Structures are given as C-alpha cells and as structure tokens.
Amino acid sequence: MKVKPAQLLTGQLPFRTLLTVVTATAVAFALLLSCLGVIGLQYRGDRSNAERRYAQIARVITSNIGAAILFGDRAAAQENIASVSGISDIGWVRAFDREGRLIAEFSGNVAEAGSLEEVDYPVLVDGEHQGELRMGVHYRGLGEIAAEITWIALGLFMVCLVMALIVARWLGVIGFRPLDRLLEAMRRITSSGDFSIRLKPEPDPDFHTISASFNTMLAEIEVRNARLSDTAAELLQARDEAQEASMAKSQFLANMSHELRTPLNAIIGYTDVLQEELVEAGLDRSVEDVHWIHSSARQLLTLINGILDLSKIEAGRMDLEVQEFAVAEVLREVTAMLDPIATRKGNMLHMQIDQSVGKAVSDSVKLRQCLLNLGSNACKFTENGHVFILARAEEDDLVFSVSDTGIGITEDELNRLFQPFVQADASTTRRYGGTGLGLTITWRFAELLGGSIAVESVPGEGSTFTLRIKADLQRQAADEEAAELIALPVQAAVQRTSGRPLALIVDDEPSAMQLLARLVDQAGYDAICANGGEEGLAMAQQAKPDLILLDIGMPVVSGWQVLEALADDRHLLSIPTVVVTVDDDRRRALAAGASDHLVKPVDRTELTDILQQYSSRRTGKVLIVEDDLATGRLHERGIAQMGYETKVVDNGRDALAALESANFGFVVTDLRMPHIDGFQLIETISAMPEVSRPRVIVVTGKVLDEDETRQLDGKVMRLLSKNGLSPRKLAENLARASSDPMAFHGFAA
Structure with a gap:
C-alpha cells in the first residue's frame, strides 16, 4: 500500500500499514542505538589503550633521562627524547629539571x-623527584572511530532492517487474514x-473465539x-387504525358542529327579527323571553365554535394567517374587550x-383569541380583585x-387543566359556567404559533398563565385544489320582478334561505333563491343578479365549485359574491373569488352594509399597484364589481x-415593490397638480414606524x-372616499 506523506503527518494510516511502519521504526x-553503543565502546577502549601505551613510553624515557637531568647532561637527555621520532602519534616531548628549566626537547612529529x-x-631518581616529562600526544576521536566502522555498521543496519520488514509483513499477513x-x-x-451469513471456523484458537x-x-x-x-408491522397497523379513528372523530365533530350551527343560525336570526317585531308591538315580557332564547343560543354557538376549532386543529386543517402586526395594538384590543367582563365582576x-x-410576524387573530381566553378566565374566576396582563x-x-388574584387551582386540577371539556371540578362548572374548551384551544393555538403555555x-391566592410564542413565524399555506365542475343544466328562466336590485341566495337549508330572503328584502333587494349549487349557477347565468349570497356546505355541487365556475365565466365574473356559511375558512373563500366572507349566524348590521x-x-x-x-x-375584482374601471400594474415605474x-x-x-416603491410613488403623486392628482389609498402588510408614518x-x-x-x-373604502372626500382628508391609520 502506498503511504502518502500527509497520512504520516496526520496519523491517518491503515492499521496494517501502521503496524509495519511502527515495527520497522522500532527495529x-x-x-541505531546499537551502532552508537559500539562506537562509544570502541572510543573508550581505544583511549584506554592509548593512555597505557603513552604511560609505558614515558616510563622508559624518564628512567633513561633521570641521570642526565641529575648531572645536567643535556646531550644525553636530548638523545633519549629523540627516540620517539618513530612514534607518529607523539607530536613533541619536553624534559624539565627540578627548577622547571627546559633540559631537552623534541618536536619533529607535530605536523603528522x-x-x-x-x-x-x-x-x-631513587624515588626522588628530579624533573618532569611532558608529551603532546594524539588520541583518536569519535569521528575517526566512526569513519572506520561506518560502512560496516550501515551494512549491518540495512540487513537487519530488511529482515525486520519481512518479519513484520509476515506477521501482518498471519494476523490480518482472519x-x-x-x-x-x-x-x-x-x-x-x-444476516444468515456465517464465518468459517478459524484454526487459531484466539481467532476462532472471535469468529464464533x-x-x-x-x-x-x-x-x-x-x-x-x-412489531413494526403491528405498530404500523395500530397507527393507521388510530389515525383513522382520530380523523373519524374529528370529522364527526366537524359535521355535528355544522349540523348544529345551521339550526342555531335560524334561531338567532329569527330571534333578532322577532325581537324587533315584539318591540314595535310593545310586548315587553315577550321581548325579555326572546332575549333569553337569543342569549342561550349564543352560548350554545360559543360551545359549537369551540368544538369546531378543536376538531379542525386535531384534523390538521387549522391554517395560520401570518402577517406583520403591532403587538401593542392587539393587546389594547384585548384589554378593551375584557374591560366590560372585569367590570361586571368588580375587578x-x-x-x-x-x-x-414591538412588531411580530404571526397570526394576530389566534394570538388575540388566546389572550382573550386567558383574560376572560382570569376575570371569570376572580371577584373584586385584580387581573394583570404583562x-x-x-x-x-x-x-x-x-x-x-382569584380562586386558584390545586395541583391535582392542574394535571388535567388543558384536557378538552374539563374544568377544575364539577362545582366550578356549576358556579362559573363555561365549556372547558377555552384552555384546550389556547394550548393548541400556542403550539401552532411555535410556542407553549x-x-x-396557589389555591385561594390566584393563578398565572404564561403564553410563549415565536415573534417571527413564517409559514406558507398550501394551495388547495379546486374540484372539477361538471356541466350544469339550465333551469327555468328567472326574471326580475321590479326595478330594485336583485340578490341571488344559494343555500340548501330552507330556514337559512328564508331568513336571508327577509334580510335582503328589508335592505331593498328582490330575492331569488336556489336550493343548491347547480341550480344557483343556472339561475345566475339567466338572471344576472346584482349580488350573490352563497353557502359553502352544499351537496352535489359545493360552494367552492360555484365560486370556481363564477370566476371562469366572464359574464358572471363582475357579480359580487358574498360567502355566507358556517365554514370559517375566510382566506380560501377570498382567494376563490368571494367579495367577502360572513360566518353564520350573520351579523345583520354587517350584511345590511x-x-x-x-x-x-x-x-x-382606479389604478392598482401591487407586485403580487x-x-x-x-x-x-372587488373594485370592478362596484362599477369602477380598473388597471393593474406590478411596480411603481409602470404606475408613473x-x-x-x-x-x-x-x-x-402597496408600499414594498420593485423598481420604484410605494413611498417614492406617493411622493411623485403628491407633487402633481391638484386638478389631476389622484387620491391615494395604501394597502400593505407592513407595520409603519414613526418616520414612515410622518412620510x-x-x-x-x-x-x-x-x-x-x-x-x-377595499371597494367600500373607495366608495366612501368617492361619496365624501372630506371624510378622508389627512392620514388615517
């Protein structure tokens, strides 16, 4: 295996290669240590031998020149010293007397x-010190000794290293084969x-244990x-059964809520009409009785709405309307709505x-509902106390x-507080009323908003509910597929009966249809009624009404299919269609082509408007500037249905x-657009001559700061x-501006 330098540096070698490298390195x-030891021993032995040899030569010379020094015979001393001329590793020799005077000297071998x-x-001489002999000698160094044995040591080193590598390779083959x-x-x-694959038994007992x-x-x-x-198959089957049961339960709740809201719509609507007639007739006692009927129906409607919300959450059909909004404004609205409830309890x-x-990007409607549920509970369970919203x-x-600072909740009651249809205990329900759904829905909404509750x-001292949500929640709603609409047969011709505007009411519930017909008649319209979507489309094609009031939950041809068919028919596209239904999917209705969306039971004032x-x-x-x-x-569509002539552009440059x-x-x-944004466009329009200057209405999802507001x-x-x-x-604002321009002078938030 080829080993890269980078692998050596980082230690990322295969184990078998690493084993070979480590073995070779150790050997x-x-x-290397052995060679160095040999050189060291050779050096030590060589020096010891040299010292003994020089000492022997010195003993011979000193024994011969002792008498010469004693008698001052320089010639004899010089002759004895010169005897070392044939010894090349002694460079010089000097003899001194007892007073340190030089007697004889030889230096013939210095160069060699x-x-x-x-x-x-x-x-x-006879044991007495007569002088001193000094010699300049040469000891061989480590370098000289190493130079003598280098090639021998290198050869031995290479032979041993090759043998070590061969042995390491052999060990690797034996060890790594299993x-x-x-x-x-x-x-x-x-x-x-x-997993049915098995290893064969190994002959080596250690490796046999591993394979076994x-x-x-x-x-x-x-x-x-x-x-x-x-187990997985069983769990999958159980999960599917649980999901089917959950969906069936949620669908049952949704259907039951729809079926209950339909007659309640009629009860509440007719009690409104009946109250007016009884007031005109002066039957005060009957007015009070009808008022209690109306109040009870409203309470029942609140319960049904809670069930519908809960069933939509559990069925995964609860959508979010994510927009930017000012949190303080939502809190002020909540406080204004809670203030009458708190006042009734003396709080x-x-x-x-x-x-x-500051600002948030979330669903302001669901946040408002969560805070209202928590605030109304706090007000309901507190008397002559205080309620704080922080x-x-x-x-x-x-x-x-x-x-x-109300009655508080015990620890046992806290454990089941967020279960649906559950309050603290039965006595709480009897004393304070309520359905037990508010906290459950608040908890589910908190999860949808990316948070928790x-x-x-403390019993007898009060409670604190803490709602936590994400400040910036981005979620794109999935597009819903529209059902295909079959060709509809043409019904009998429908004709206008007077010069009054004509309203077409499309609903499969007779009581709801008759109630809407009465309200339409009181508003100055003639009414024609269609019992279902198929008949409604046929009557719309023939009568060309001025307005269509459309239910959604109808058999055969639903309201969604009717909206799609109206949008595809250029002759019916200009007819304003107001959805009046128990289905609260407002966003889908507006996207499908509805001019507005009202939830049953209908607010009479809003419908009249x-x-x-x-x-x-x-x-x-009207010039519409919108990049979406x-x-x-x-x-x-909304502006054209009022009769205005419209033109749409998608940026400020085309608008100019x-x-x-x-x-x-x-x-x-809008304010946020490419090329030239809304602020620049408005600045340009404000500089136009007043006689030709159009009036500007801003429609935006942006929350303005103080500087932008002043701008x-x-x-x-x-x-x-x-x-x-x-x-x-939007069309209503245009109509009001057209009718009374002075009402809109200046800036209105």
Missing part, C-alpha cells in the same frame, strides 16, 4: 600527529441485509430483526407592555403573562407611466392593512 531505532593533548609524567475474512462478511451483510462470537451475534440479530419486523384590569415588545420579549419569543397557581354598498354602481378609474399577482387580482397616459381618480398601492401623513387618504382585507372592504 531501526534499536539498531594531528590534534594533541598534553600529558605530564614525573622524572624520579480480520479480512471478518471484514468481507460485514460488507456482504451491509450490502445485502442478509461474531456468528452468535449474527444469529441473535437475525432473530431480533424478525421480531422487530413483526381591576391592568396591562403592562415592556419596551422590548407582555415582554425574550430573544426570539414573545411572552405574555395573565395573572389574577404554562401555569402556576354590504347590501347597501352593492345596491348602486360607481364610476371612475394574486393580490392584485383580488383588488381588481400609466398616470402620464391617463387620468385616474384613485391609486390603490405618508397628508399624502394618502387611507392606510389599510392587507391582512384579512376582503375585496369588498
């Missing part, structure tokens, strides 16, 4: 001897998933895998908003605390070009929130 290191060291020997068989078996099992253990493990895995497959309502709380921001979350309580709005046609030209194509079509080529009475614009002040007639704005509401 080489041992051999090399580096010299001085050694001293005493000159003794491991290779084990690895190959594991690869086969991984690729095939077949591996085979035992495979057998156990095979057995457990079979059990796991059986003081307090609200505190931390400076860290809001703050914590990192990416918004935290709302609703505290009270917690509660702390709608009927009056569409009773007369408007004239004028679907939103632009919604605006165009359209204003130069034609005169428009109104400009309906628009005095330049627009109305600022409308895009969140939940129906085409009919």
Whole structure:
C-alpha cells in the first residue's frame, strides 16, 4: 500500500500499514542505538589503550633521562627524547629539571600527529623527584572511530532492517487474514441485509473465539430483526387504525358542529327579527323571553365554535394567517374587550407592555383569541380583585403573562387543566359556567404559533398563565385544489320582478334561505333563491343578479365549485359574491373569488352594509399597484364589481407611466415593490397638480414606524392593512372616499 506523506503527518494510516511502519521504526531505532553503543565502546577502549601505551613510553624515557637531568647532561637527555621520532602519534616531548628549566626537547612529529593533548609524567631518581616529562600526544576521536566502522555498521543496519520488514509483513499477513475474512462478511451483510451469513471456523484458537462470537451475534440479530419486523408491522397497523379513528372523530365533530350551527343560525336570526317585531308591538315580557332564547343560543354557538376549532386543529386543517402586526395594538384590543367582563365582576384590569415588545410576524387573530381566553378566565374566576396582563420579549419569543388574584387551582386540577371539556371540578362548572374548551384551544393555538403555555397557581391566592410564542413565524399555506365542475343544466328562466336590485341566495337549508330572503328584502333587494349549487349557477347565468349570497356546505355541487365556475365565466365574473356559511375558512373563500366572507349566524348590521354598498354602481378609474399577482387580482375584482374601471400594474415605474397616459381618480398601492416603491410613488403623486392628482389609498402588510408614518401623513387618504382585507372592504373604502372626500382628508391609520 502506498503511504502518502500527509497520512504520516496526520496519523491517518491503515492499521496494517501502521503496524509495519511502527515495527520497522522500532527495529531501526534499536539498531541505531546499537551502532552508537559500539562506537562509544570502541572510543573508550581505544583511549584506554592509548593512555597505557603513552604511560609505558614515558616510563622508559624518564628512567633513561633521570641521570642526565641529575648531572645536567643535556646531550644525553636530548638523545633519549629523540627516540620517539618513530612514534607518529607523539607530536613533541619536553624534559624539565627540578627548577622547571627546559633540559631537552623534541618536536619533529607535530605536523603528522594531528590534534594533541598534553600529558605530564614525573622524572624520579631513587624515588626522588628530579624533573618532569611532558608529551603532546594524539588520541583518536569519535569521528575517526566512526569513519572506520561506518560502512560496516550501515551494512549491518540495512540487513537487519530488511529482515525486520519481512518479519513484520509476515506477521501482518498471519494476523490480518482472519480480520479480512471478518471484514468481507460485514460488507456482504451491509450490502445485502442478509444476516444468515456465517464465518468459517478459524484454526487459531484466539481467532476462532472471535469468529464464533461474531456468528452468535449474527444469529441473535437475525432473530431480533424478525421480531422487530413483526412489531413494526403491528405498530404500523395500530397507527393507521388510530389515525383513522382520530380523523373519524374529528370529522364527526366537524359535521355535528355544522349540523348544529345551521339550526342555531335560524334561531338567532329569527330571534333578532322577532325581537324587533315584539318591540314595535310593545310586548315587553315577550321581548325579555326572546332575549333569553337569543342569549342561550349564543352560548350554545360559543360551545359549537369551540368544538369546531378543536376538531379542525386535531384534523390538521387549522391554517395560520401570518402577517406583520403591532403587538401593542392587539393587546389594547384585548384589554378593551375584557374591560366590560372585569367590570361586571368588580375587578381591576391592568396591562403592562415592556419596551422590548414591538412588531411580530404571526397570526394576530389566534394570538388575540388566546389572550382573550386567558383574560376572560382570569376575570371569570376572580371577584373584586385584580387581573394583570404583562407582555415582554425574550430573544426570539414573545411572552405574555395573565395573572389574577382569584380562586386558584390545586395541583391535582392542574394535571388535567388543558384536557378538552374539563374544568377544575364539577362545582366550578356549576358556579362559573363555561365549556372547558377555552384552555384546550389556547394550548393548541400556542403550539401552532411555535410556542407553549404554562401555569402556576396557589389555591385561594390566584393563578398565572404564561403564553410563549415565536415573534417571527413564517409559514406558507398550501394551495388547495379546486374540484372539477361538471356541466350544469339550465333551469327555468328567472326574471326580475321590479326595478330594485336583485340578490341571488344559494343555500340548501330552507330556514337559512328564508331568513336571508327577509334580510335582503328589508335592505331593498328582490330575492331569488336556489336550493343548491347547480341550480344557483343556472339561475345566475339567466338572471344576472346584482349580488350573490352563497353557502359553502352544499351537496352535489359545493360552494367552492360555484365560486370556481363564477370566476371562469366572464359574464358572471363582475357579480359580487358574498360567502355566507358556517365554514370559517375566510382566506380560501377570498382567494376563490368571494367579495367577502360572513360566518353564520350573520351579523345583520354587517350584511345590511354590504347590501347597501352593492345596491348602486360607481364610476371612475382606479389604478392598482401591487407586485403580487394574486393580490392584485383580488383588488381588481372587488373594485370592478362596484362599477369602477380598473388597471393593474406590478411596480411603481409602470404606475408613473400609466398616470402620464391617463387620468385616474384613485391609486390603490402597496408600499414594498420593485423598481420604484410605494413611498417614492406617493411622493411623485403628491407633487402633481391638484386638478389631476389622484387620491391615494395604501394597502400593505407592513407595520409603519414613526418616520414612515410622518412620510405618508397628508399624502394618502387611507392606510389599510392587507391582512384579512376582503375585496369588498377595499371597494367600500373607495366608495366612501368617492361619496365624501372630506371624510378622508389627512392620514388615517
């Protein structure tokens, strides 16, 4: 196997290669130490021998020159010293008398001897010190000794290293052959998933133990895998059955809620009408009785609405309307709605908003409902006390605390507090009323908003509910497929009976149909009724009504199919269609082409306003500036249904070009657009001559800060929130501006 330098540096070598490298390195290191030891021993022995040799030569010389020094015979001393001339490793010799005077000297070998060291020997005569002999001698160094034996040591080193590598390779083959068989078996099992593969017995007892253990493990895995497959199949079947049961339960609740809301719609509607007639007749006692019927029906409707919300959440059909909004504004609305409830119980309502709380991107409607549920509970279970609503921001979350000084909740009651249809105990229900759904729905809504809800309580002292949601919740609603509509047969011709505007009511429930017919007649319309979607489309094609009131939940041809057919028919597209239904899917209704969406039982005042709005046609030209194509079509449809002539562009640059080529009475614009945004467009329009300057209405999902508000002040007639704005509401603002321009001078939030 080829080893890369980078692998050596990082230690990422295969184990068998690493074993060979380590073995060779260890052997080489041992051999290197051995060679160094040999050189060291050679050096030590060589020096010891040299010292003994020099000492022997010195004894001979000193014994011969002792008398010469004693008698001062320099010639004899010189002759004795010169006897070392044939010894090349002695460079020089000097003899000194007892007073240290030089007697004789020889230096003939200095050039040949090399580096010299001085050694001293005493000159003794009859045991008395007569002088000193000094010699410059040459000891061989480590370098010289190493140079002599280098090639021998290198050869020996290479031979031993090769032998070590051969032995390491042989050990690797012997040791890794069983491991290779084990690895190959594991690869086969991984690729095939077949745990029936087994290793053959190994002759070596140690490796045989490993292979036998591996085979035992495979057998156990095979057995457990079979059990796991059986268990998974059972769990899958149980999950499917549980999901079917849950869906059936949720569908049953939704259907029952729908069936209950239909007669309740008639009860509440007719009690409204009956109350007016009884008041006119002066039957005060009967008015009071009808009022109690109306109040009881409203309470029952609240319960049914809670069941419907809960069933939609459990069925996964609860959608979110994610928009940017000011949190403080929602809190002020909640406080205003809770104030009458708190007053009836003698409670003081307090609200505190931390400076860290600003804007949020979430579903303001569901947040408002959560806070209302918590606040109304706090007010309901507290008498002559205090209710506190606190809001703050914590990192990416918004935290709302609703505290009270009421009856509190015990620990046992806390464990089942968020279960549906459950209150603290039976006596609580009897004394305070309620359905037990409010906290359950609040808990589910908190999860939908990316958060949670917690509660702390002390019996007799009060409770604190803490709602936590994500401050920025982005979620795209899935597009819903529209059902295909079959060709509809044409019914008998429908003719207008008077000069009054004509309203077509499409509903399969007779009581709801008759109630709407009475309300329509009171608003100055003639009414024609269709008992189902198929008949309604046929009558719309023939009568061309001025307005259509459409139910959604109808058999055969549903209201969704009717809306699709109306949108595809260019002759019916201009007829405003108001959905009146128990289905609260407002967003889908508006996207499907409805001008507005009302939930049964209908608010009579709101319905009357709608009927009056569409009773007369408007004239004028409106420029719509919106970069989102679907939103632009919604605006165009609602405005055109009022009689206005419309033009749609998707950016400020095209809007300026359209204003130069034609005169428009109104400009309906968004603020965030490409090329030229809404702020620049409004600045340009405000600089136009007053005689040709169109009036501006802003429709945006952006929450404006103070600087942006000042920038628009005095330049627009109305600022409308895009969140939940129906085409009919937009057209209503245009109609009001056309009828009474002074009512819109200046800036309105």
